[in-house]
Amino acid sequence: xxxxxxxxxxxxxxxxxxxxWLMGVYLNLNETSIFLEWSxxxxxxNLSVTLLFDYVSCFFLSVVLxxxxxxxxxxxxxxHSDEDANRFILLVLGxxxxxxxxxxxxxxxxxxxxxxxxxxxxxxLVIYYPSKKSxxxxxxxxxxxxxxxxxxxxxxxxxxxxxDFNMMMWNLDSILSNNLWLPTLxxxxxxxxxxxxxxxxxxxAAMAAPTPVSALVHSSTLxxxxxxxxxxxxxxxxxxxxxxxxxxxxxxxFMSGIVAIYEFDLKKVIALSTLSxxxxxxxxxxxxxxxxxxxxxxxxxxxxxxxxxxxxxxxxGVGGSQDMRHFGGLAKSYPxxxxxxxxxxxxxxxxxxxxxxxxxxxIVELACQNSYGVFxxxxxxxxxxxxxxxxxxxxxxxxxxxxxxxxxxxxxxxxKTLVGPVVILTLISLLSGPSLMxxxxxxxxxxxxxxxxxxxALSLISISTIVMLGLSQINLTQLNExxxxxxxxxxxWFLPVLSGQGSTWLGLYKSNYVLKILDxxxxxxxxxxxxxxxxxxxxxxxxxxxxxxxxxxxxxxLMWILLTLIYIF
Amino acid sequence: xxxxxxxxxxxxxxxxxxxxxLQFVRLAAxxxxxxxxxxxxxxxxxxxxxAKKYGLLPQDYEPYPDDGLGYGDYPKLPIVSADMKDSLxxxxxxxxxxxxxxxxxxxYDVFTEERLSNARTRFSAKFTLASFLGVLGxxxxxxxxxxxxxxxxxxxxxxxxxxxxxxxxYTFEPVD
Numbered sequence: 001x002x003x004x005x006x007x008x009x010x011x012x013x014x015x016x017x018x019x020x021w022l023m024g025v026y027l028n029l030n031e032t033s034i035f036l037e038w039s040x041x042x043x044x045x046n047l048s049v050t051l052l053f054d055y056v057s058c059f060f061l062s063v064v065l066x067x068x069x070x071x072x073x074x075x076x077x078x079x080h081s082d083e084d085a086n087r088f089i090l091l092v093l094g095x096x097x098x099x100x101x102x103x104x105x106x107x108x109x110x111x112x113x114x115x116x117x118x119x120x121x122x123x124x125l126v127i128y129y130p131s132k133k134s135x136x137x138x139x140x141x142x143x144x145x146x147x148x149x150x151x152x153x154x155x156x157x158x159x160x161x162x163x164d165f166n167m168m169m170w171n172l173d174s175i176l177s178n179n180l181w182l183p184t185l186x187x188x189x190x191x192x193x194x195x196x197x198x199x200x201x202x203x204x205a206a207m208a209a210p211t212p213v214s215a216l217v218h219s220s221t222l223x224x225x226x227x228x229x230x231x232x233x234x235x236x237x238x239x240x241x242x243x244x245x246x247x248x249x250x251x252x253x254f255m256s257g258i259v260a261i262y263e264f265d266l267k268k269v270i271a272l273s274t275l276s277x278x279x280x281x282x283x284x285x286x287x288x289x290x291x292x293x294x295x296x297x298x299x300x301x302x303x304x305x306x307x308x309x310x311x312x313x314x315x316x317g318v319g320g321s322q323d324m325r326h327f328g329g330l331a332k333s334y335p336x337x338x339x340x341x342x343x344x345x346x347x348x349x350x351x352x353x354x355x356x357x358x359x360x361x362x363i364v365e366l367a368c369q370n371s372y373g374v375f376x377x378x379x380x381x382x383x384x385x386x387x388x389x390x391x392x393x394x395x396x397x398x399x400x401x402x403x404x405x406x407x408x409x410x411x412x413x414x415x416k417t418l419v420g421p422v423v424i425l426t427l428i429s430l431l432s433g434p435s436l437m438x439x440x441x442x443x444x445x446x447x448x449x450x451x452x453x454x455x456x457a458l459s460l461i462s463i464s465t466i467v468m469l470g471l472s473q474i475n476l477t478q479l480n481e482x483x484x485x486x487x488x489x490x491x492x493w494f495l496p497v498l499s500g501q502g503s504t505w506l507g508l509y510k511s512n513y514v515l516k517i518l519d520x521x522x523x524x525x526x527x528x529x530x531x532x533x534x535x536x537x538x539x540x541x542x543x544x545x546x547x548x549x550x551x552x553x554x555x556x557x558l559m560w561i562l563l564t565l566i567y568i569f
Numbered sequence: 570x571x572x573x574x575x576x577x578x579x580x581x582x583x584x585x586x587x588x589x590x591l592q593f594v595r596l597a598a599x600x601x602x603x604x605x606x607x608x609x610x611x612x613x614x615x616x617x618x619x620a621k622k623y624g625l626l627p628q629d630y631e632p633y634p635d636d637g638l639g640y641g642d643y644p645k646l647p648i649v650s651a652d653m654k655d656s657l658x659x660x661x662x663x664x665x666x667x668x669x670x671x672x673x674x675x676x677y678d679v680f681t682e683e684r685l686s687n688a689r690t691r692f693s694a695k696f697t698l699a700s701f702l703g704v705l706g707x708x709x710x711x712x713x714x715x716x717x718x719x720x721x722x723x724x725x726x727x728x729x730x731x732x733x734x735x736x737x738x739y740t741f742e743p744v745d
Binding site: 132135136139197247251254372373374375376379487488493494495497498501502505508509512515 | 676678679682683684685686690691692694697698700701704705708709711712714715716717
């Protein structure tokens, strides 16, 4: 294998990212879109492939390519000891191509090509390591995503009633004006991909994949495909769907926030943090804040990928353990990584003037302006507080808890291939917040709120920080003695059990009879045995005609004469 | 209604004193006579011989009941799913967690590593579903109580007190 393969691919993707970013800025400033259409045929048959380049697709493409480029560069060193590097790089490239195809498709048929590609390749990436944990995680991932694929297939059948598969050509007034099927199908598909309740079990389980895969796939690209689908199909969503989405997204945010406080696996904590932010994006969509949701999607993708890359270096440094209880005092050993991870965490919490502040604070303030019930407001602020709490918990366990520190740590920070992408992503993440804000919201919306609500988010962040610092000094082991509550929260509200054995046991139990009768029964006979014996008999018959026998030749000649006479007369 | 139809039409065709009369499907896979279980053991000597044949102690041997659906003398073994078996034991076939000559349950292939598990869990399946739905339902109830009611906005109030009670001060007609 070419020693510079990873660098070449990373460089190519980086250049493509710059091109897409410049194109996005141009299209945004000029408020234009570019349609590229190739048509085949004419008359009654017209096949066309359409690509859409507007500022949404160009900005999303640039973020995806930026993260992919840095992750591939990072993988050169991270996956160095892996024997099957070819398979890894091919899968990652296949994933990036599927994602690019999804982003630039205005056509539901080409969207499903990218959508299915994402699901299948993410399965192959999750089962990359040959272990039972990976294979069960992979099955959970692919089968949950498959539910979404089926929903999109059904929605294609509905879309065939509106005359064209391109979303720009649709006339929804006549047939689909009062129809709930289409928005429900699209919403369920987005919920499966973006791991909303009750499809949330696959995202923490998918952390069995290698860390670069988690950084690229499970933090910024695959999971945001659902949000992107809802942003593109926002015109379909009516008030009842949006209302349901509000409740589901808040539940997801709350569940993931509170489970992250009980979790000790570093990658699972970051996965639950991703789940929480996906809930925030869905919450923004349910408030019809599609542009703001897209802004949060982009800024979150960057700092979440950064968080995963930093976590990968820490995992490598302590010898492969992902348990936060084995970390401790790593700030002295890995100062650069610690700084970058802390910056990503601060962005996540919404500390002022970092990337997350612009998007999250805007969502919170615009939500406060809407006239929703007090429960939604309280839940939103509780979820903000939970975000700060689990982020600080992660920092406390990794960097400041000196009691559990591993005595022998490897010098990962001297490897520029590992630290380089981390530093670059940090800089891009810091700059992305204000730059995207100025580009996407050139005219700020007027937000009028009473002082309490205006300062609520910031004061909540401060109060949560103080509370967590106080709690870190107290022995909380007696919380585990609560039994059912801590078990319920720690096992993610029983969702993995309900999604796994809970939903499949009846089908598996009944299909046992189908297995015994068909698979190990008649199919064994007709496919296994007859597939050998029947061609064997035909072969014997054919061979009998090839003995150079005159009788056979004259028979064939006679048959030919007879057929010719029949044809003539 | 369904029960009546079942009793009147289906049972006489399909069941004869509890035994299936018609068999719509039959196994067509490879089969040989050595795999066929023996007849249901009726005497003690037959039970001991059957237990020895399947590698079990006589006190552990229990055949399936002879109700016509027949496993013959094949033992009724407890279902132990693959995840409940010790992964550190030196199995003869470690990928199946099975020793040579070990009698297998008739439904063993449903309880392999990647399929069903009958492991004893801390809480039953019904409890897990009920607790999940209960928590979600609780939050939904709280939301519905707050969204469609303004009980938290109501506070005690007195009617407005105007001077000269009974006199009309304003009629709020639009200005022409």
